[in-house]
Amino acid sequence: MIATTTPTFLRALLLFVLSFGQSYADDVLASIAARLVKTPMTQGQFQQEKRLKILRKPLLSTGTFTYHQSKGVIWKTLTPVSSLLLVNDSHLITAQGEQAVPPAFGSVFKALLGGELNRLTEGFSITGKDQKTAWQLQLIPKDALLKKVISTIQLTGDTELRQLELQEVNGNLTQISFTQISHPDHLSSEQQADFERLSP
Amino acid sequence: MMLIIGVLGRQVLTKDWLETGFLALLPASEQQPEIAKAIQQHNELLNRKVLWLTGAASSKEAIGHARRLKQQLEQSKLFNSIVLEMPQQKMAKQYQQLFPYRYQLLDTQTQLTLSNYPKDLLAQNLETLYSPMAQMMAADLEHDPLLLFSRYFNAQNPIKLTLEQGIVILHDADKYWALLLTDLEDTHLQLDKLETLLALVKSTTTQVQTAGGELMVTGMPLFTAQGSDSAKQEISTVGIGSSAGIIILLMLTFRSVRPLLLSFLAIGSGLFAALVVSVLVFGKIHIITLVFGASLIGVADDYALHFVCDSFAAKNWQPRQSLRYIFPGLLIGLLTNLLSYAGLVFSPFPGLQEVALFSAIGLLFAWLTVVLLFPLLLTGFKPDHKPVILKVANYWQQHWPVWLLKNRRWVCPLVVLFIAGGLWQLTPRDDVRLLQSAPAELLKTADKIKQLLPVSQENQFFLVSGHNLDDWHQNEQQLLEHLKVLTQQHKLMAYQGLSDYWTDQHSQQQNYQLLDKTLYQSGLLKQYMTELGFSKKAINSELKQFNDAKNKSIALPEWLATADESKQNLWLGCDSTHCLSLVSLIGITDLSALSSLQNLQGVAWVDQVEQLSSLFARYRIRVSLLLIAAYLLVFTGFGLKFGWRNALTIISIPIIATLVSLAMMGWFDQLFSLFNLFALLLVLGIGVDDAIFFFMAYNSEQSNTIDADGEAKRASTSLAVTLSALTTLLAFGLLAVSSTEIVHAFGFTVAAGIFTALACSPLVGHRVNPQDNRKV
Numbered sequence: 014m015i016a017t018t019t020p021t022f023l024r025a026l027l028l029f030v031l032s033f034g035q036s037y038a039d040d041v042l043a044s045i046a047a048r049l050v051k052t053p054m055t056q057g058q059f060q061q062e063k064r065l066k067i068l069r070k071p072l073l074s075t076g077t078f079t080y081h082q083s084k085g086v087i088w089k090t091l092t093p094v095s096s097l098l099l100v101n102d103s104h105l106i107t108a109q110g111e112q113a114v115p116p117a118f119g120s121v122f123k124a125l126l127g128g129e130l131n132r133l134t135e136g137f138s139i140t141g142k143d144q145k146t147a148w149q150l151q152l153i154p155k156d157a158l159l160k161k162v163i164s165t166i167q168l169t170g171d172t173e174l175r176q177l178e179l180q181e182v183n184g185n186l187t188q189i190s191f192t193q194i195s196h197p198d199h200l201s202s203e204q205q206a207d208f209e210r211l212s213p
Numbered sequence: 214m215m216l217i218i219g220v221l222g223r224q225v226l227t228k229d230w231l232e233t234g235f236l237a238l239l240p241a242s243e244q245q246p247e248i249a250k251a252i253q254q255h256n257e258l259l260n261r262k263v264l265w266l267t268g269a270a271s272s273k274e275a276i277g278h279a280r281r282l283k284q285q286l287e288q289s290k291l292f293n294s295i296v297l298e299m300p301q302q303k304m305a306k307q308y309q310q311l312f313p314y315r316y317q318l319l320d321t322q323t324q325l326t327l328s329n330y331p332k333d334l335l336a337q338n339l340e341t342l343y344s345p346m347a348q349m350m351a352a353d354l355e356h357d358p359l360l361l362f363s364r365y366f367n368a369q370n371p372i373k374l375t376l377e378q379g380i381v382i383l384h385d386a387d388k389y390w391a392l393l394l395t396d397l398e399d400t401h402l403q404l405d406k407l408e409t410l411l412a413l414v415k416s417t418t419t420q421v422q423t424a425g426g427e428l429m430v431t432g433m434p435l436f437t438a439q440g441s442d443s444a445k446q447e448i449s450t451v452g453i454g455s456s457a458g459i460i461i462l463l464m465l466t467f468r469s470v471r472p473l474l475l476s477f478l479a480i481g482s483g484l485f486a487a488l489v490v491s492v493l494v495f496g497k498i499h500i501i502t503l504v505f506g507a508s509l510i511g512v513a514d515d516y517a518l519h520f521v522c523d524s525f526a527a528k529n530w531q532p533r534q535s536l537r538y539i540f541p542g543l544l545i546g547l548l549t550n551l552l553s554y555a556g557l558v559f560s561p562f563p564g565l566q567e568v569a570l571f572s573a574i575g576l577l578f579a580w581l582t583v584v585l586l587f588p589l590l591l592t593g594f595k596p597d598h599k600p601v602i603l604k605v606a607n608y609w610q611q612h613w614p615v616w617l618l619k620n621r622r623w624v625c626p627l628v629v630l631f632i633a634g635g636l637w638q639l640t641p642r643d644d645v646r647l648l649q650s651a652p653a654e655l656l657k658t659a660d661k662i663k664q665l666l667p668v669s670q671e672n673q674f675f676l677v678s679g680h681n682l683d684d685w686h687q688n689e690q691q692l693l694e695h696l697k698v699l700t701q702q703h704k705l706m707a708y709q710g711l712s713d714y715w716t717d718q719h720s721q722q723q724n725y726q727l728l729d730k731t732l733y734q735s736g737l738l739k740q741y742m743t744e745l746g747f748s749k750k751a752i753n754s755e756l757k758q759f760n761d762a763k764n765k766s767i768a769l770p771e772w773l774a775t776a777d778e779s780k781q782n783l784w785l786g787c788d789s790t791h792c793l794s795l796v797s798l799i800g801i802t803d804l805s806a807l808s809s810l811q812n813l814q815g816v817a818w819v820d821q822v823e824q825l826s827s828l829f830a831r832y833r834i835r836v837s838l839l840l841i842a843a844y845l846l847v848f849t850g851f852g853l854k855f856g857w858r859n860a861l862t863i864i865s866i867p868i869i870a871t872l873v874s875l876a877m878m879g880w881f882d883q884l885f886s887l888f889n890l891f892a893l894l895l896v897l898g899i900g901v902d903d904a905i906f907f908f909m910a911y912n913s914e915q916s917n918t919i920d921a922d923g924e925a926k927r928a929s930t931s932l933a934v935t936l937s938a939l940t941t942l943l944a945f946g947l948l949a950v951s952s953t954e955i956v957h958a959f960g961f962t963v964a965a966g967i968f969t970a971l972a973c974s975p976l977v978g979h980r981v982n983p984q985d986n987r988k989v
Contacts, residue, residue: 061345067355068746074343088345098338103375103384108340122345135273188343 037072041141042130045148049128050172050196053082055205057194061090066184078191080126081200084118099211106210125166128174147171215338248819251676251785251795255819258782259670263292263432265393265409266662267421272382272389278426279380279391282417289413291872292395298379306368307775308965313766316362316723316728320368323361324724331731334359335741342745346472358742358755359732369714369780374666383665388427389667397434407438431659439652443952451740451947455922456941459514462936466600472521475590481516483579490574495567502567513579515902515937516543519588522933524596525924532591536584538926541911547580549847549905550898556677565891605933609974617976628873635876641885643829644822673807675796676785676817677710682769685792686717688815692796695810706800707806711783715772725763830885836890843897844868855908863908867900867966874966884958892959896966899941901958903974908931910976932974938971 036105047096057078063072076090084102099106105113124132133139133152136159152166160182167178173194179187200208257667265286265604283297299680313319319327338360373383381392394526397406414430421428463473468604483603519542523535537858554573642927678919679685699705732738743750773781783794800961801807804820807831811818851860871893880886910926945967946961 041984063341063342065354067748067751068744069748072343072745090340090343094336094339098344107344109337137770187345 041143041148042134042139042150044143045141045150046128048143048148048172049130049170049174051128052090052196053188054200055080055127055173055194055196058192059088060190060192062188077202078126079204079207081124081204081208082127084200085211087204089205092135097207099207101211104211113164124184125168125177126174128170147175223595224805238274246794247678247785248676248817251259251674251793251819252821254782254785254809255670255674255795255797258779260433260597261397262428263395263397263434264666265395266390266429266665268375268381268390268427268429270390271389271423272377272391273388275382275391275427276378276380278421278424278428279393281424282421282428285417285420286393286395286413289409291397291410291413292397294396296394297391301379301383307777308362309532310775311365311767311772312356312362312764313762314721315357315365316725316762317675317766318716318980319361319364319691319712319724319727320369324727327333327727327731331735331737335866337738338741339745340483349709358745358747358751359738361728381666385665390429392666393861404489407434408442411438411442422988429658429662431655431662432538435655439655440953441653443667447948447951447953450950451944454947455940459940462602462939466602466932466936467596467598467755468523469594469596470599471591472517475512475521475587476517477584477611477802478514478581478590479582482582483513483575483577486578487571487575491567491571494570499569500569500782502571505905513576514940515546515899515933516583517587517931518658518936518940519543519546519933520583521591521594521907522929522936523926524591524594524792524929525932528930529747530595532588532594536588539906540584542906543580543584545905546902547576548850549901550576552843552847552898554894554898568891600932602935604930606931606935607928608936610927613972614975628869631880632734632872632876635879636872637870638882639875639879639885641830643826643833643886670800671801672818673801673804673818674798675710675810676793676819677796678791678793678815680791680844681789682792683717683719683786685794685815686712686720689794689796692810692813692816695813696798699803701808702806704801705798706797706802707784708798709780710767710796712796714776715767716824717768718766718768720837721766728759767827806853827873833890836887840890840893840897844896847897847901857910862977863901864889865902865976866904866970867897869973870896870900870966870970877965878958878962883961884954886955886958888955888963889958892962893964893966894968895945899937899967900970900974903934903938903970906934907974927978934971934974938967941967942971 030112030194036107056077058077059075061072061074061076063074065072073093074090075092076088076095078089079087085099085104088098088100089098090098096108102123104111118178121133121136130139130150136155136156137152137174139152141148148170150168152168154160154163164182165178167176167180168174169176169178173191175191177189177191179189181187265279265282267275267282269275269278279297283295286292286295323334326337341360342354354360357363374383376382383390383392397410413433414920418428418430459476460473463476464470491502498906519539520532520535523539524530524532527535548639553575554576555570558569558573675692677685677689687711693708693710693713696705696708696710700707734742738755739752739930747755764953769784772786772876777798783795783797785795787793798807807822808818808823810816843868848860848864854860856861874893874896875885875889877883878889883889907927910930942964945960945963949957949964951960953956
């Protein structure tokens with residue numbers, strides 16, 4: 014009766030199993046957090062490159078994203094196929110309908126996009142460099158099971174998050190760059206409608 | 214005799230003799246054995262499951278509470294399974310076991326996509342692979358490039374739940390909840406275990422609350438436990454209440470402990486014998502039987518009271534002589550009471566058969582005690598005072614009928630109007646759910662949990678049959694197609710049928726051929742894999758694996774062995790003539806849309822609630838006829854013995870009592886069901902008792918030339934009738950305070966009936982004028 018989202022379910026389970034340790038805030042983290050623009054809304058474009066070990070060429074995709082602090086994330090892939098993914102803490106909707114939310118995805122994905130660094134410290138040990146032009150953070154999962162799947166997540170940015178890199182233990186690599194980032198005051202009617210689907 | 218009972222009692226009552234399960238009360242299904250078996254299998258899981266949800270502001274805290282709760286539950290030793298973390302190994306194993314059959318086991322959606330637009334399947338895969346969730350959704354791309362098995366595996370769980378640390382996490386507006394599932398060790402719920410369960414729920418609730426969280430618990434066992442808990446409290450309330458009432462009444466009346474002790478002797482031996490014999494016959498007795506049994510105190514006391522009250526009737530009272538006078542009355546009283554209980558024996562409800570046997574044996578032994586022992590034990594007993602209640606009762610029996618007769622011009626029409634009006638408003642309610650009146654708080658929690666976690670199976674289900682496996686599969690698939698449409702129309706939230714997960718050998722081959730035709734032969738697979746960037750080697754390996762799997766198939770038993778308990782329970786097996794399965798339902802919003810599907814080939818709709826309710830309705834009519842038959846029988850008996858005119862006089866008392874009782878139910882909008890009719894059988898017994906003693910007193914007047922003696926007999930009879938009515942009212946009236954709806958209805962009906970019988974019985978043999986020997 015209990016569902017999982019994944020085909021390889023073991024892996025997915027590992028991903029789900031995020032144990033939150035005590036919170037740990039570094040000086041670096043604090044100063045980076047201070048640099049980030051803090052608004053309830055962020056939107057922009059993304060270019061995603063996935064390198065899967067079994068595939069000889071990378072999977073390239075582009076699209077737009079919208080982050081809303083309380084409503085969640087709209088991830089709209091435009092090329093090479095268009096598809097829509099909506100996620101918040103409790104719901105996940107893909108083209109194939111409502112899915113179970115793996116918390117490692119639901120909360121972490123949103124926290125990553127919104128630069129909610131404090132929330133990330135719950136599940137990851139974070140080290141980083143805060144340089145003049147850019148900062149860089151290395152996230153290593155704390156949970157033993159998750160460690161078996163994800164080796165590191167690397168975040169790079171300035172006043173915004175510019176790049177996210179996820180290195181899997183099995184050698185798969187995902188790189189996402191964010192461009193044309195803006196912070197509008199309110200949601201467009203289309204965004205409004207998408208979020209409406211997420212929390213009816 | 215008592216010795217034998219005593220010895221038997223020692224042997225019998227040392228065993229576990231008290232039954233508390235709600236289902237034990239219900240009649241064994243009248244249906245075919247296969248439906249009964251299906252119901253049993255369907256309920257078995259439900260009857261053991263207890264569901265716990267710990268809530269807190271964050272999921273982390275909720276999980277913390279749940280982990281501590283789990284430890285406590287483990288220590289209690291009440292459960293044979295406690296599941297907090299979902300059994301990952303088991304699911305991983307299932308994944309491995311079924312993976313080799315991925316080309317044969319396709320879920321219905323995939324089948325549909327493949328037969329209509331095979332390219333859509335590939336497009337969906339691309340969407341998945343390009344989404345940021347690809348790691349999770351397509352992690353097995355290497356071994357399953359079409360993601361066929363992930364589709365199949367996901368489709369097995371119609372309801373998507375979110376896991377955190379392997380624990381199911383739910384959340385509502387302001388709280389996160391962690392789910393813990395437990396199975397009680399024993400399907401057969403024992404009272405002490407249920408008490409321990411209730412205590413455990415209480416203590417853990419407090420503990421979670423002190424730790425800052427919240428705990429919600431639900432499950433069938435909890436409802437049963439609450440039910441028996443309140444029933445137990447009611448037994449002691451009713452028992453103590455009626456005992457106290459009797460003590461006060463008797464002490465005031467007789468100013469001697471002897472009648473009191475003798476009454477208790479009669480009641481005690483009656484109850485003890487009843488308990489022993491019932492346990493001997495039924496193995497166990499139900500707690501509801503004891504609740505009704507407690508009210509027996511009132512009836513059993515009748516006999517003792519009639520005997521003892523007679524002592525006021527003669528100056529030189531001798532118990533043996535007295536027995537000679539009251540014996541016919543006592544005997545007729547006993548026979549009518551036994552007759553009315555005999556009616557219950559023919560009811561289909563094991564619970565009521567128990568009540569009938571329990572009461573009949575109790576009365577018989579109380580009666581025997583009175584008749585055999587009282588003459589001895591009452592030797593030398595002679596009260597030399599006139600108790601106030603005797604004077605009152607006598608005054609009342611003399612003047613009340615006079616007043617009634619004088620005012621009959623308006624009293625009669627008023628009574629007729631009252632009865633007619635009440636009967637007009639009387640509407641039967643046979644809904645079985647009224648039987649179980651759970652505390653509002655428990656229902657509220659259950660409701661809230663159902664909203665959070667809509668996984669609990671409904672009571673209703675489908676039973677699907679076929680004369681062989683293929684036939685069954687076809688029939689179930691047909692049903693499931695209809696159910697799918699209903700879920701799309703939001704008339705049903707989800708359903709589970711085996712044929713969606715396991716297809717028969719033939720369909721497995723068809724699935725393989727479908728894949729072969731649409732994706733493999735057509736070259737679409739090769740194209741898809743090449744475009745994605747798979748190596749030539751990987752493509753060839755996939756083609757080879759597909760080829761090698763050509764003749765693979767998995768049989769139902771092997772498939773079932775990998776499935777979880779809830780799916781295994783859907784299968785009822787095959788015999789030489791047919792195969793049977795259940796289709797369970799979740800979240801029904803339109804019952805009639807579902808029940809109309811029973812016209813499909815090989816499909817039966819099983820609605821236990823509806824079926825029991827209609828059973829109740831049918832038996833309500835049957836027992837009504839039984840009641841009328843009992844009246845006719847009693848009437849005929851009296852007619853033969855006392856003459857038809859007298860018989861009519863006597864029988865009119867319980868008839869009026871019954872009508873008034875029914876009318877009261879109508880006026881006060883009381884629950885009117887089968888159970889009230891059983892109460893009316895009691896009203897018949899007690900009403901006849903009252904009337905017969907007044908009639909005997911009248912008879913003794915007739916045969917006795919000394920008028921004064923006859924008057925004294927009437928006086929003592931009215932005392933006995935009054936006392937017995939009061940004690941009975943106390944006992945049954947207290948049942949009316951019960952929170953269990955049927956017990957309450959029983960009490961209300963009897964109380965109304967007894968009161969009316971008390972009010973009317975002095976009319977029997979009443980002389981309008983002491984000089985004029987005419988009766989009314």
